[in-house]
Amino acid sequence: MNEYVKRVSQSLEQKYHHETEYLQSVQAWLEMIEPALCDDSRYEKLDLLTRMVEPERMFTFLVPWVDDQGIAHTCHGYRVQFNSAIGPYKGGLRFHPNVNTSVVKFLGFEQTYKNALTGLPIGGASGGADFDPRGKSNREIMRFCQSFMTALYRYMGADTDVPAGDIGVGSREIGYLYGTYKRLTGRSESGALTGKGLTYGGSKIRQEAAGFGTVYFLARMLEHQKDTLEGKCIAVSGFGNMSWGVCRKASELGGKVVTLSGPDGYIYDPDGVATQEKFDFLLAMRQSGDDRVEAYADRFGVEFYAGKKPWEVPVDIVIPCATQNELDVEDAISIVANKVRYYVEAANMPATATALKLLRLTPTILTAGSKAAGSGGVAVSALEMVQNSLRYSWSRSEVDRRLRCIMSDIYDASAAAAEAYGLGYDLIAGNDIAAFKKIATAMIAQGL
Ligand code: GLU
Numbered sequence: 001m002n003e004y005v006k007r008v009s010q011s012l013e014q015k016y017h018h019e020t021e022y023l024q025s026v027q028a029w030l031e032m033i034e035p036a037l038c039d040d041s042r043y044e045k046l047d048l049l050t051r052m053v054e055p056e057r058m059f060t061f062l063v064p065w066v067d068d069q070g071i072a073h074t075c076h077g078y079r080v081q082f083n084s085a086i087g088p089y090k091g092g093l094r095f096h097p098n099v100n101t102s103v104v105k106f107l108g109f110e111q112t113y114k115n116a117l118t119g120l121p122i123g124g125a126s127g128g129a130d131f132d133p134r135g136k137s138n139r140e141i142m143r144f145c146q147s148f149m150t151a152l153y154r155y156m157g158a159d160t161d162v163p164a165g166d167i168g169v170g171s172r173e174i175g176y177l178y179g180t181y182k183r184l185t186g187r188s189e190s191g192a193l194t195g196k197g198l199t200y201g202g203s204k205i206r207q208e209a210a211g212f213g214t215v216y217f218l219a220r221m222l223e224h225q226k227d228t229l230e231g232k233c234i235a236v237s238g239f240g241n242m243s244w245g246v247c248r249k250a251s252e253l254g255g256k257v258v259t260l261s262g263p264d265g266y267i268y269d270p271d272g273v274a275t276q277e278k279f280d281f282l283l284a285m286r287q288s289g290d291d292r293v294e295a296y297a298d299r300f301g302v303e304f305y306a307g308k309k310p311w312e313v314p315v316d317i318v319i320p321c322a323t324q325n326e327l328d329v330e331d332a333i334s335i336v337a338n339k340v341r342y343y344v345e346a347a348n349m350p351a352t353a354t355a356l357k358l359l360r361l362t363p364t365i366l367t368a369g370s371k372a373a374g375s376g377g378v379a380v381s382a383l384e385m386v387q388n389s390l391r392y393s394w395s396r397s398e399v400d401r402r403l404r405c406i407m408s409d410i411y412d413a414s415a416a417a418a419e420a421y422g423l424g425y426d427l428i429a430g431n432d433i434a435a436f437k438k439i440a441t442a443m444i445a446q447g448l
Pocket of ligand 1 (some may be wrong): 093381
């Protein structure tokens with residue numbers, strides 16, 4: 001290992017040994033970008049790596065709120081402003097009980113490198129709270145969002161830091177957050193948040209973008225193999241926004257998503273999640289706030305496997321869409337045994353370090369990472385910011401066309417960097433190297 005990489009990695013480990021997700025994502029990235037480090041002596045001279053793997057700024061705040069029974073609760077809120085080399089901080093907010101400093105730092109780190117290749121001027125950020133939206137009433141959600149925003153509003157803005165949604169934060173939450181931001185600042189600053197509703201500055205296709213983007217990226221991988229999605233079976237995890245978009249676009253292109261999962265287990269639908277009724281049911285399931293996928297099995301009469309993960313099902317393509325570390329080494333072993341041909345990450349860091357290593361090193365499986373394949377959502381967020389600044393709104397087909405071009409450009413940049421560094425068709429390393437070089441160049445140009 002390169003001496004400089006080793007030093008940076010060891011110093012992080014000493015300082016943040018308890019932040020496992022954060023260390024995992026940074027260490028995997030350091031390994032990927034190592035071949036590019038000898039390109040420019042300034043990377044080390046300016047200690048660029050330390051400044052690239054640690055957030056520029058981060059803060060925590062308390063979020064007190066009162067439930068419908070009048071009982072007071074105190075949650076912990078976070079915002080990590082990770083890197084602003086190429087634009088204002090940009091990234092989602094996650095409301096989930098497992099949110100902590102390690103999770104928001106890993107998300108902010110991944111977001112920085114994900115955003116870099118969209119070709120749009122956005123830096124990287126992340127944030128959220130350890131609030132559990134499960135089973136909460138609409139009024140409780142609204143009060144929580146209002147309290148959260150009173151703590152965050154002075155640190156964000158269209159040219160400063162632009163939050164959006166993530167797990168537990170959808171269009172309803174963005175509406176309440178935006179409404180509170182507007183009241184507190186007295187400004188209709190639509191570019192301050194993305195994922196807004198279509199009636200007040202949101203972009204068409206934003207809701208679909210995360211899943212559509214992943215399938216557009218996958219389509220380029222298939223094309224490279226002179227293959228198509230036609231007749232392919234896909235295993236997907238989760239049943240949120242990302243999974244919904246993947247099901248829709250995959251079925252439009254002739255593929256068939258046969259699994260969905262939740263914390264309770266997974267469902268297997270041999271006919272595919274491929275009808276409008278099923279797509280709509282996914283949205284209703286999500287909106288119910290129940291976080292149970294079994295409801296799908298009850299509704300459509302398909303098998304439900306309690307407490308199991310969908311990776312045991314033999315398919316052509318695997319797309320993890322749920323959350324970090326949802327796929328471990330045993331899952332990777334069954335994916336290999338099932339002769340899966342494509343492994344495309346939609347969620348952030350869905351595989352453990354060893355699982356990912358195993359999948360990447362299996363020559364019959366083509367792999368793509370979430371910093372490339374999972375960037376459709378934020379790409380359309382950036383397009384939403386463009387439309388807000390133009391005070392204009394593009395048509396569905398215009399946004400979709402731009403999303404498709406962006407995903408295709410990310411694919412090209414990843415494949416080209418892998419090729420240039422003698423890494424063959426390693427899209428994960430290629431993507432990390434291309435994004436690293438872009439941000440490094442911007443940071444060097446702007447001085448210390
Ligand atoms: N959390 C989302 C992502 O994966 C949204 C980020 C954004 O739109 O700013 O990239």
